Amino acid sequence: MLNIDIEQLEAAFALIIEGIKKQDMSAHLKKRWTRAFDKALRSLIEQPYFAWQPERLLIVSVPKEKTKEMGCRFYEANESACRRMDQSGLCQAFYEGVPCWHRAAYLLLKIYFGAGSGEGSERQSRQIEISPERLLSTKVDTFG
Ligand SMILES: [Zn+2]
Secondary structure: OOOOOHHHHHHHHHHHHHHHHHOOOOHHHHHHHHHHHHHHHHHHHHOOOEEEEOOEEEEEEOOOOOOOOOOOEEEEEOOOOEEEOOOOOEOHHHHOOOOOHHHHHHHHHHHHHHHHOOOHHHHHHHHHHOOHHHHOOOOOOOOO
16 A cells, blocks of 8 residues: 655645635635545545546545445546546535545645655755646536
8 A cells, every 4th residue: 555655745735725825716615625625634644545646546435434335435536527436427526516525635646746756956846836726726616
């Protein structure tokens, strides 16, 4: 299993939270994205069950103890969409036009891996290149 560098993941998270503040979106949406990223951060640390590719993330959502659901949910997320892999169809939150933590996890890992592949000052410029502002500019409010 992939070992996540928690410190680096948290650095990516901080970068994104800063990026969200600068976004041209409603305070409500900012709050929802912040919450989605918060959950993504915790999930990636506590349950790092995912497969990362630059263009998509496959991630498992482990249900909480009390749900009656059998097994786990599998999601495929990228910048523009999120879908369920264990059922045919979209992620419920994405379908409703709500930021989901799966897409947040994709964006978080994109920053994480993008920032990790450079060295020294190059690393710095890479972080700017993959800006959260650009990633979050994909609007998901068409279902309203
Ligand atoms: Zn989703």
